[in-house]
Amino acid sequence: MTEQESQILLIIFGGIFLGAIMSSFVVAMVVLHRQRQVQNKQKINQLQTEFEKTLLNVENEIQQETLTHIGRELHDNIGQLLSLSKLYLGSSKPEKQAEGRNLITKIITEVRGLSKTLNLDWVESMSLQDFISQQLQKIQETGFCETSLHTNGKEPSFPKDKKLVLIRVIQECLNNAIKHASPSKIEVNIPQNPGEYQIHISDNGKGFDTSVKSEGSGMYNLKKRMETIGGKFLVTSTPGKGTEIKLFLPN
Known part of the structure; x- marks a missing residue:
């Protein structure tokens, strides 16, 4: 070869x-x-x-x-x-x-x-801002603490199922502040962010150390619920300086 x-x-x-x-x-x-x-x-x-x-x-x-x-x-x-x-x-x-x-x-x-109120049809007819306003008004009318709501921009349209989960998360955040924080004021801010709907819930109550694992599963459940609708749940808190919870949901 x-x-x-x-x-x-x-x-x-x-x-x-x-x-x-x-x-x-x-x-x-x-x-x-x-x-x-x-x-x-x-x-x-x-x-x-x-x-x-x-x-x-x-x-x-x-x-x-x-x-x-x-x-x-x-x-x-x-x-x-x-x-x-x-x-x-x-x-x-x-x-x-x-x-x-x-x-x-x-x-x-x-x-x-x-x-x-026996059915959930009210979820579709009520905006999130109106729902939050009603919840804060109820809290203030009890004399428990002062409340305020600040909004900026038009609310996006969410499907009923996502809105229902978000409503429940907001309820739980407010209930937790009432039960555990003993605040003199609860404040909700809804800033305008293109492409992402945000709700900030803050109080000037007791606060807590977020690095210490809680015995309950409340915060974890709220985080998982936000994840199921494609959102995020972020909590920041310091003992004696209150708590702020931020909910993020793509429009």
């Missing part, structure tokens, strides 16, 4: 070897890509399952709170109004009977208002 023939064979075998390497590389990339597709699909399914579970828990919690509220209203408010209306309507004085009829009208209005 001549030197030229040896070089040709070397080139041929080299080409075959390089082709085999390239083929193996392509096959490996295809297999890796399919594995990633399967992993991504599994991750998406897991996130969907977590979101559905979170949504179900949130709906159950809100409905349970609603039933508790309705029971309290029926006993303390509507029950008292019915008793008064019965006394007034049983009176022989026209002015008392008129007052009884006015009370019946008020009772009807109150019952209609309660009936609307």
Whole structure:
């Protein structure tokens, strides 16, 4: 075999070897890509399952709170109004009977208002800002502490399920401040940030050391709930200097 023939064979075998390497590389990339597709699909399914579970828990919690509220209203408010209306309507004085009829009208209005809270349709009709404003007003009316709400910009439109989870997270943040922080003021800020909706909830209460692991799972659950709707939960706090919670959700 001549030197030229040896070089040709070397080139041929080299080409075959390089082709085999390239083929193996392509096959490996295809297999890796399919594995990633399967992993991504599994991750998406897991996130969907977590979101559905979170949504179900949130709906159950809100409905349970609603039933508790309705029971309290029926006993303390509507029950008292019915008793008064019965006394007034049983009176022989026209002015008392008129007052009884006015009370019946008020009772009807109150019952209609309660009936609307039995389902979650109010979530779609109420903006987050209105919901936060109502919650803060309720806190202030109790005399527990001062509250304030600062907004900047138009509120984006969120699907009902995401809004429901966000509403529950906001409720829990406010409840935690009331139960654990003993603040004299709770403040909510909604800054304008293109591409990302933010809610900042702060109080001037006791605060806590975030580096110390809590015995409860409250903060962890709130963080996981925000993650299920594609958001983020960030808390900063210092003992004696209050707490600030920031909720981030892409528009």
